Amino acid sequence: MPRLMLHLHSLLVQEQRRLVLWAPVGLALGAVLYFGLLRTEPSLLEGVVLPCGMAVLASIAAWHMRYSLWGRLLWGGCITVGLGFAAAWGGTHRHTPMPDLPRFATEISGIVQAISLLPPVDGTDAPFERRVDLAQAVFHNALNEGMPPLRRVLSVYLQPNDSVPLQVGDQLRVKALLQPPPFPALPGARDRQFEAWFANQAGSGRALGHVQLVTMGQTGHGHKLQLWFENLRERINTRIHTILPGSKGGVAATVLVGASETVEKQVREDFAASGLAHLLAVAGLHLGIVMGLVMAASRLLLAATEYTALRWSCKALAALCAWSVGLVYVLLTGAHLPAQRSLFMAAVAVLGIAAGRRVVSMRGLAMAACVLVLCMPQVVMGVAFQMSMAAVMALVAGYEVLQPKLTRWRASTTGFGHWLAWHGAVLALTSVLAGCATLPVAMAHFGVIQPFFVVANMVAVPLMAVWIMPLGLLAVGFMPLHMDAPFLWLMGAGIRPVIWLAHIVAHWPAARVAVPHMPGWGLLAVMLGLNWICLWRQHWRWVGCAGLVLGMASPWLLVQPDVVISPDGGLVGVRDSGKVYVIGQSRAQRPIMQAWGQYFAQPVEVFPPEGETPGGALTCGAEDTPDTCVALLRGQDVVVRRQDTSDGRELLPADICAGADVVISTAPLRASCPNVPIRLDRFSAWENGAEAVFVHQSKNVVRTDRAWRGQRPWVLKPGGHGMPVLPLAPSE
Missing domain, CATH: 1.20.1280 (Monooxygenase)
Incomplete structure (x- = not known):
């Protein structure tokens, strides 16, 4: 020792x-x-x-x-x-507590904070749906009359045929049906209430009628500069989709104004499956291209004049000009977290250029990470921070080791062919380093592995750097002069092969390999192992590979639940024969089934009222119990009753209860099966959220979402209730 x-x-x-x-x-x-x-x-x-x-x-x-x-x-x-x-x-x-939203249709008034255009879900040529974010919302009903304005934002989806012109700062009134942020689909799954808490969101709703415009151009709310940028984003987004309809316009609007919600669902899935999803998230790549182009142009202009070339520090001034344009670009694209991180690192690089120090270093990344964690500590739980930090850290550490060899190779070769080969090798190396570093994070958050990301990035990234982004910047620059159409058309011509490439790669065999849910300790082991490899320089850095291997193997080391119940108690999923069979009905059936499929990395399908699985473990619709399913899992009998018209008042037969180890009902169980050890129904789901049952021969275990998350500020009360928004008591 x-x-x-x-x-x-x-x-x-x-x-x-x-x-x-x-x-x-x-x-x-x-x-x-x-x-x-x-x-x-x-x-x-x-x-x-x-x-x-x-x-x-x-x-x-x-x-x-x-x-x-x-x-x-x-x-x-x-x-x-x-x-x-x-x-x-x-x-x-x-942050302020989550408000208790009305459970019935109510009139809402508020000030438009942002407007988003959403493409049709079915991919048709129908008009885009609008979603408005309302600040200082007020509910106009008998219960909440006189309430103070909400300090959180409400997202309201307008009706597709609502053509009332809106802009940021307008005050509107609309009748809508609201709902709070949803509970996790099962214990340990994605927590949208946590995300809504830190995003200052109160919930969402859907308009039941057309919008009534109360007042226009309210500049008293927020800062005028913010309103100006939001209106500018909306106008540019509308102009892009006018010139470039369809998927090309969605990609162009994403990289120019950060309107990623306008990208069609199929295109988004193709980009994700081919490893090109980072092109649809404004981050370091886009900001680096913008700043690199501006810095090159600025330095060329400064060096073209003899006075400035001899007396001024052209490199430092060009870097400062590039960072200023980068700041405008970040604000124009919505100032998302990856862009903020990239902008801060760019500021450190500009200071390094001005001081004559090393520009790209691990210390600059560490400084940016410290500022982000201290100012917005919730980012450590998000995929954007984890993927961006992992990618940049791997690139900096990789080039620290490989830069001398690459420099010697470039110096020893001449000719255009060797120059092209050197740039291709550097591009492939960059894709490999960033892709391998973010691969475990993608496994943890998205449950997929994209093995062909290098092939797609070697073609798409150069097109983005030398064709799409330069023409997009020219289009934005000439937009005030109404001369942007040619540049947008040329930009769309460059986007078309990228979309085609993403579609082709996404449909290759094994282009998207699904993996089960990675536990939190597995992701922590991956990140610690990656930090150990990248932050040290001596040979002991490779000890971190043990953490990487353990974390990436953790999805297959984790015991998965055998039966899951949705947060509203309306759906029951039974795992058998490599599939998840869903029993029951729910208003949120589609997103819950998608979440279950991603969690287990298994196909999910609705089980019919009558029939049995290929292995015979699950049987539904027997003659004596038409609304009941029985599953035999590891020697344990699990009884599942579908919701029926009796609302649970009709008791289950005594013979079924006598031999059951677990009874689950999508309707209230009430007095049914009182002696069964585990009884789960709609009431238990209402109180505890999503539930998961682990079936064992010795003892069955139930894990609930409320026990998993505990009593934290972002966890809503049973039924999705928050803090009442009652008006202030009258003064005496």
Whole structure:
């Protein structure tokens, strides 16, 4: 043991300049500890005072032990983890509670914050559907009359034939049926309530009538600059779809104004299956292309004049000009998280150029990650932060190792053929590094593996860089002069082969391999292993491969539930013979079945009222029990009753209850089967959310969504109820 500790100490001494790169990892671990491991909400003392106090004491101890490497590691970890935990608590409690939305059709008034155009679901040539985000919404009904305006945003889908012209800042009134953010489809699945909490969303709804425009151009809400950008985005989006209808317009609007919701569903699926989904998310690639083009043009113009070339720092000025244009581009595309991260890293690069320091480095990435985690700690749980950080970290670490070899190879070759081969090799290497780093993250969040991403990216990325984005920028620049149509047509000509390529690659055999759900500890092992490989430089970095292998194998090490119940209790899924057979009905049947299929990586199909599975484990519609299904799983009898007209008042036969180990009903069970050990029905789903049953020969286990997520601020009460939005009491 002493020899091992001495060896580790010598390795850490060699890597001591890289220790600071682990600061964002500690901050992220503190946030993960708060968001992922706790089941009850800590108080102010537990969430802020104690972690900050620990960070202060750790800072004092680290100062006194500044000459001890082990002391600096220990106390540095305590500081970063404590600050990450406190930042997560503060970021959570900055948001207002979820409001209790009306369960009946009600009149709503509010101020338009954003307008989105959505393509038809069936892929026809029908007009686009509009979705408006309403701020300061007020409900006009007897219960909520006199209520204060909501401090969260409501998303309302307008009727397709509603042609009332709207723009950001207008105040409107519409009758709509609202619903809160949905519960997870099963315990451990995607949590849309968590996402809505930090996105300042209150819920969504669908308009039941046409919009009534109350007032136009309300500039008192929000900042005028924000309203101006939102209106500009809407006008550019409309102009793009006028010139480029269909899928080409959706892709063009995505890369120019961030309107990714306008992309057709089939095109989106093809891009995802071929590994080109990053082209539909404005991030580092798009910002890098925009800033690179602007910097090249600016530096050329500055160098063309003798006075500026001899007296000014053309490179620094060009970089500053490129960053300014990049800032406008980020605001124009909606300022999403990946774009914000890329913009901050670009700012660090510009400072490096101005100071004569190294531009692209792991320290710049670490600084950007620290700022993002401290300002928006919830990003550590999101796919955008994880994929962008993993890709950039892998690229920086990979080129740190391979750059000397690539430089020698380029210097030793001449001619156009060698130049083309060198650029092709660099492009393939970039795709391999970024794709392999983000592959486990895609497995965890999307449940898929795209093995042909290198082939698609080697063609699509150059087209995006040298054809699509330059012509798109020219189109936006000439749009005020009404001379944008030729550039948009040429841009569409470049988008067409990319869409075709995505469609061809997506339909190759095994282009999209489904994998089961990856547990949280598996994703954590992957990210820690990837950090270990990328942040160290010595040979011990390859120990991190163990974390990668363990995390990527975790979906097959996890025990999957045998029976799942939807959050509303209307659907029951039984796993048998490599499929998930769905029994019952629900208003949210399609998204729940999609979530189940992604979770289990198995086909999902609706089971008929009468019949049996090929293996005979599930049988429905017997003569004596027409509304009942019986599943024999691992020697245990699971009885599932469909919802019927009796609303559960008709009791199940005593012979079925006598031999059952688990009874599940899509209607209330009431007094049926009182002696069965596990009884689950619509009432239990209403109280506990989605439920999962693990069938074992010795003991059956039930896991509920409410027990999985605990009592946290973003978890709605049973039935999806939030904080009542009652009016203030009258003053005496």
